[in-house]
Structures are given as structure tokens and as C-alpha cells.
Amino acid sequence: MSFYTKITRPLLFLLPIEKVHNVALWLLGVVGRGPVGQWLLKKLFAWRAPSLQREVFGVKFPNPVGIAAGLDTNAKLYRQWGALGYGFVEIGSLTPKPQVGAPKPRMFALPKDRAIVERMENPNCGLEKAIEHLRRRAYGQKVVVGANITAGNITSPDKFTADYLRLFRNLYQYVEYFTVNVSVLVSDAERYSEVDKAKVKEVLDALFDFRRGQNQYRPILLKVSPDWSTEQIDDMVDILIDTPLDGLVVAGGSTRLGGRMSERRLARMSGGLLSGAPLLERTVELVDYVCRKMEYRYPVIAVGGVMKAEDVERLLAAGASLVQCYSAVVYEGPGFAGRVCRRLSAKAATEEQAQA
Numbered sequence: 081m082s083f084y085t086k087i088t089r090p091l092l093f094l095l096p097i098e099k100v101h102n103v104a105l106w107l108l109g110v111v112g113r114g115p116v117g118q119w120l121l122k123k124l125f126a127w128r129a130p131s132l133q134r135e136v137f138g139v140k141f142p143n144p145v146g147i148a149a150g151l152d153t154n155a156k157l158y159r160q161w162g163a164l165g166y167g168f169v170e171i172g173s174l175t176p177k178p179q180v181g182a183p184k185p186r187m188f189a190l191p192k193d194r195a196i197v198e199r200m201e202n203p204n205c206g207l208e209k210a211i212e213h214l215r216r217r218a219y220g221q222k223v224v225v226g227a228n229i230t231a232g233n234i235t236s237p238d239k240f241t242a243d244y245l246r247l248f249r250n251l252y253q254y255v256e257y258f259t260v261n262v263s264v265l266v267s268d269a270e271r272y273s274e275v276d277k278a279k280v281k282e283v284l285d286a287l288f289d290f291r292r293g294q295n296q297y298r299p300i301l302l303k304v305s306p307d308w309s310t311e312q313i314d315d316m317v318d319i320l321i322d323t324p325l326d327g328l329v330v331a332g333g334s335t336r337l338g339g340r341m342s343e344r345r346l347a348r349m350s351g352g353l354l355s356g357a358p359l360l361e362r363t364v365e366l367v368d369y370v371c372r373k374m375e376y377r378y379p380v381i382a383v384g385g386v387m388k389a390e391d392v393e394r395l396l397a398a399g400a401s402l403v404q405c406y407s408a409v410v411y412e413g414p415g416f417a418g419r420v421c422r423r424l425s426a427k428a429a430t431e432e433q434a435q436a
């Protein structure tokens with residue numbers, strides 16, 4: 081048990097989680113603003129080894145452990161996450177205009193389940209501010225940045241494609257890959273139809289068209305939901321195979337709330353998305369299913385329920401090329417990526433020795 085899990089975390093959970101979260105992120109921002117702070121974070125927490133490096137969809141990653149969308153929504157802390165030892169950061173979900181999201185409380189901690197429930201409704205600083213933050217990227221900085229994009233909360237459905245395209249076009253030169261968040265386009269399993277699939281294709285086609293005219297290639301991934309039916313997942317795999325889509329992010333938060341919650345608490349959180357430990361089995365199952373279906377030909381970023389190094393290993397073994405986490409950062413503290421990377425590199429060294 082670390083100092084964080086024994087002392088800091090129990091104290092922090094006595095306060096409203098969103099407030100604590102914001103203070104912790106602010107502190108990380110202050111500590112890691114300059115090169116000295118970043119050097120210190122690296123020394124204290126990061127673990128680097130050549131065996132951790134990998135190239136996925138044409139992008140070089142220093143290691144396979146990344147920050148999931150929603151944690152650095154506004155692209156303010158990617159340098160700090162890099163210094164803490166994360167290989168990549170997915171900023172967003174971003175919308176073209178700034179939006180405030182749902183009224184508070186909208187984020188709830190479930191410490192016994194090592195889970196979080198959120199119904200944030202995408203608060204973010206909007207495209208212009210995000211670009212301002214991304215302009216601070218220094219040459220030679222190793223952390224990879226991807227952008228998760230979606231349509232605005234008040235955008236009418238006939239303008240969704242325009243929102244995605246505007247974000248894609250304007251962020252194109254600032255990030256290494258894109259994740260298309262299609263939650264506004266795809267209905268839940270009961271109401272899903274061919275129309276939803278056509279909507280996803282329409283958005284992707286607009287992005288592919290723009291990309292065709294560019295000198296540099298930016299991979300495009302699509303984030304699927306753990307709540308989708310097999311039919312929905314199959315449709316997205318078909319899109320992956322039939323179009324120039326580069327990969328999938330599998331699978332994120334779930335609306336199926338559960339765990340050790342009282343009826344009252346459950347009612348308070350209704351409409352929220354569950355993240356954290358209870359998601360792991362579904363994520364492993366889906367990564368395995370998707371990878372088999374497309375015969376391991378396209379990369380998958382796994383996300384959902386990663387709380388320890390063994391979870392990362394299971395997802396990589398199931399076929400994922402990279403893994404993201406959110407709840408683990410909250411429950412396991414700032415050294416999480418370093419601990420996972422240390423174990424992955426030790427395992428790689430043992431395997432190498434066995435082969436020699």
C-alpha cells in the first residue's frame with residue numbers, strides 16, 4: 081500500500097469528488113508547469129524502458145499506458161501526464177464551442193467498488209481555447225496527444241457532421257490521432273437501427289474526405305460503448321473493415337449502474353455512466369471479441385476498469401495495442417503508470433532472457 085492509498089485517498093474522499101479532483105489537477109498543473117517540476121515528476125514517478133516503446137497506427141508511443149478522455153478534457157496537463165510516465169493523453173471530448181455541462185453534483189465516488197459515476201454532459205473549453213493550450217507543445221516532447229471529438233450539446237442533429245468536421249480540421253496539425261465519440265449519433269441497443277450506422281458513416285466520410293487532401297496522415301478511431309448489442313458492435317467492426325477507419329477504442333463508461341450502492345444513491349446517480357473496476361470483465365470480453373472478429377488486423381485501444389498492472393496485461397493479451405485509464409488515476413494515485421510500466425518492462429526482460 082502506498083502513502084497515497086493509505087493516507088491521502090481516504091482523506092480526499094471525505095470531500096465532494098469533483099472539487100477534490102479539480103484541486104488535484106490544479107496542483108499537478110502547478111508542480112509540473114516548468115522543466116524543473118517535470119523533471120522531478122519524472123524522477124519520482126515515471127518508468128522508461130526501450131522495451132515499452134511501440135508503433136501503433138503509424139504513431140510512436142513511449143509506452144502503451146495512456147490517459148482516457150475526460151481527465152485532461154481541455155488539453156492543459158498533457159506535459160504533466162507525460163512527466164508522470166503516461167505514454168499518451170486523449171484530450172476531450174471537445175466540442176466546437178465551450179459548454180458548461182450538467183449542473184453539479186455530477187460526479188460521484190464509489191470507493192468500495194473502486195468506481196466513479198459521472199453525468200458531466202461534456203463540459204469543455206471549446207476548440208479555440210484547446211488549440212491555445214496545444215500550441216504550448218514543445219518540440220521533442222514524447223507524450224502522444226490524441227483528440228476525442230463530439231458534437232455540441234445544443235447543436236441540431238442536421239449540423240452534427242459540421243461540428244465533427246470543424247474540430248477535425250482545426251485540430252489536425254496539433255494532435256497525433258483522433259477518436260470520434262459517437263454517443264450523440266448512436267441510440268441505445270433497444271432503439272438502434274441502420275439509420276444510426278448511416279449517421280456514423282456520414283461523419284466519418286466527411287473526415288476521410290478532409291484527410292485525403294492533407295500531407296500528413298492522422299489516424300481516426302471510433303469509441304464503442306460497453307452497453308451496445310452485438311449487432312451494434314458488429315456494425316462498427318464492419319465500418320472498420322470497409323472504410324479507411326484506423327482502429328477502435330473499446331469501450332469506456334457504462335450506463336448499467338451497479339455495485340454496492342443503496343437504492344437512494346442509485347436513484348441520485350441515475351442517467352450517469354459507471355467507470356472503474358466493475359467494467360474490467362466486459363472490457364476484456366469486448367476487446368477479445370472485436371479483435372477476433374477483425375482478425376487482429378486493426379489496432380484497438382482498450383479502456384474501462386483498468387486498476388492494476390495485471391489488468392493491462394490481460395487487455396494486451398486479449399489483443400489491445402494500447403490501454404487507457406481514468407479511475408485508476410483517482411484510486412491508485414500519480415504513480416500508476418510508472419508501476420504498470422515497471423512491471424511490463426520486467427516481464428519483457430524475463431521473456432527476452434528465456435528466449436536467449
Ligand SMILES: Cc1cc2nc3c(=O)[nH]c(=O)nc-3n(C[C@H](O)[C@H](O)[C@H](O)COP(=O)(O)O)c2cc1C
Pocket residue numbers: 148149150151153172173187196197198200202228261303331332333354355356357359383384385386404405406407408
Ligand atoms: C468524470 C469523467 C468524465 C469523462 N468524460 C469523457 C469524455 O468527455 N469523453 C469520453 O469519450 N469519455 C469520457 N469519460 C470516460 C473515460 O474516457 C473512460 O472511458 C471511462 O472512465 C472508463 O475508464 P476507467 O474505468 O479507467 O475509468 C469520462 C469518465 C469520467 C469518470
